[in-house]
Amino acid sequence: MKIIKWIKRIAMALFLLLIVLLITGFIFEKISRAIAEKIKPDGQITEVGNHKMHYLKEGTGGPTVVFETAFDPAGHLQWYHIQKDLPKTYTTFSYDRSGILWSERGTNPKTGEKIAEELHALLEKSKAPKPYILVGHSFGGMLTRFFVQKYPQDVAGVILIDSQYPADEKYLSPELHGMVNQGLPGGFLKFANTFGAARLMFRNMFPLSPQYKYQNSIMPALLYKSADATLEEQDHMKSIKTEAAGITSFGSIPLYVLTAGDKTRYDSFIKDPKFKTEMLEAWDKMQKDLLNLSTDSKQIVLPTSGHYINQDQPKIVEEAVNEMVKKVTAQ
The missing domain is CATH 1.20.5 (Single alpha-helices involved in coiled-coils or other helix-helix interfaces)
Known part of the structure; x- marks a missing residue:
């Protein structure tokens, strides 16, 4: 007893x-x-449709290099260091998708088409000079398809940075496809966000070098604003991928495909050697297939970079952007 x-x-x-x-x-x-x-926004706020959106614009004159972020609560902060380093002789533009950081959620559904429409309206409102060069990382790379399809006359070039491939089931076994597409535990993260744990979990999302001190302070501080919208994008991921898979051509718009090549980049979440080998081989095939989006395309493989090329080797991204700017302005 x-x-x-x-x-x-x-x-x-x-x-x-x-x-x-x-x-x-x-x-x-x-x-x-x-x-x-x-905390004051580092960029500008403007009305888009029925809500306010935040963007950061640097430089003057055209073209405008437009950065689209991955499936990521950090929004425009993923490009902050790159924008600061790029020349100011042309315009660079990053933004927070609806509900992320300083952008209000609004009422538009989280579809690829609506995300493209909001971005285009934001560019128009900000008077960003045309034409646009789209730079998309991961999920953001997939979203560029909707923008190009809807506004091809405004797009002069596209740079995909280790972009998601929407029809990944073509190259992955059912087991691996389920593993890599299972997503974040939404219920747990919403609970953690309410009781203060989420901001502690994501406090060092960026590298711990001085270059990222600002990002590491802002992202966790504003995570409570970004969490719900990020999880909402996850809920729509399957339908966005299905729609993106139907957009298969950019025509002759110049395209650069930057691909991560570090063979150890999946070690932390794929423990089975068979699945890891399958993932590496499948990703290489998907990245090569992205070249077929344009009749004017080239691939740049980075052997020592992981998925976040914009953090691992930002100078390579900057070089690709400058090269694309020269290419489209020479035409």
């Missing part, structure tokens, strides 16, 4: 400790959000 009593006491103590931790976390989150609300 004494053992049962002690078990009950320990269980009650653990329960009370959990309640205290949740209350503490909730209060911590409320205070953190109040502080974050005072």
